[in-house]
Amino acid sequence: MKRTILALALVLFAGACAPKNYVVLLENPEGGSGKVLVATNEGQQVLDEPGTATAIDKTTRAPSSPWVLGVEKIQEVFARAFTARPEPFKRFTIYFVRNKVQVDPASQADFDQMLSEARKRPGADATVAGHADRTGPDARNDGISLLRAYKMRDALVTAGIPIERIELSEYGETRPAVPTADDVPELRNRRVEVTIR
């Protein structure tokens, strides 16, 4: 009799572990984890412990109390979704020689890394934003920040990203990384910010 009850309990437990719909919080790819809030018409459940799940089988029932789904089960159900996950985006800031559309020697390594990232990513797309420091007239800075952005875009195109997948913007001296007085040269503001996805 005891054995029957135990067996029955196990069956019920297994049943409870396989709801129709559920959400599982996982660790962030870069480590750490956030929270998810899962809500139905009848209530909500917060998951804040990686590996825990909540079931949402009906809109008319509150999400279940969290339970641990188990690494093997997660892998079994989501294996293909995991394999298909794209790489996280990468950001590069490339600095420029004063009054020139020329990459500063200090940024050469980052520039090379940016290109190798562009080469190795299938279906890569990018955002390129050009900036200038506050030396010289505003109009000239608009121009030079645009030319710097073009230069990075051209390099990315050479590295294999189709031009139509690159979004380009230029900000002149209007968005300094480091605020300065007018006409102050500042390497950290003479830059192009590149995001590769």
Add this chain to the structure above:
Amino acid sequence: MRKLSLVVLVLSLLGAQVASAADPIGYVKTATGTTTVVRAGATRPIKVGDALYENDTLKTGLESSLGVTMKDGTTLSAGPETELLLDEYAYAPQNNELGFAARVSQGTLDFVSGMLGKLAPESVSVETPTGVIGMRGTHFVVRVEPGQKFPDGTSARRAGKEG
């Protein structure tokens, strides 16, 4: 210096036009097996490098998978027999236009939030037929059994939004 404010004004006017409906909101990064998009009522195959637009419905077949990266860096990857609607999407931090609403009507989905999850987590949601998932800068997976309807009676695609 007086010119600076004019430049800012012009740039912000330009910026205001950025979020037009014709702009891609993301791109396909991985695809295996049968992967399609339903756009303006027509179903067509979709492959690595293809652009995605607001209101696209992505579908994977048997033994198939699809991974996409949105403009803000959010990644969504779907396992087999998954249907995912990119319902609403805005990523224009300069204009404070931020938001993402997706719908999974069936299948398995891995979701890793990007900049939107950092800048405006409360504006990001993934809807399933039986509940809504909100997040605070996070990675989660969701599984939805096929054959369920959303409370408004639709499957993944919203009635009246097509075309």
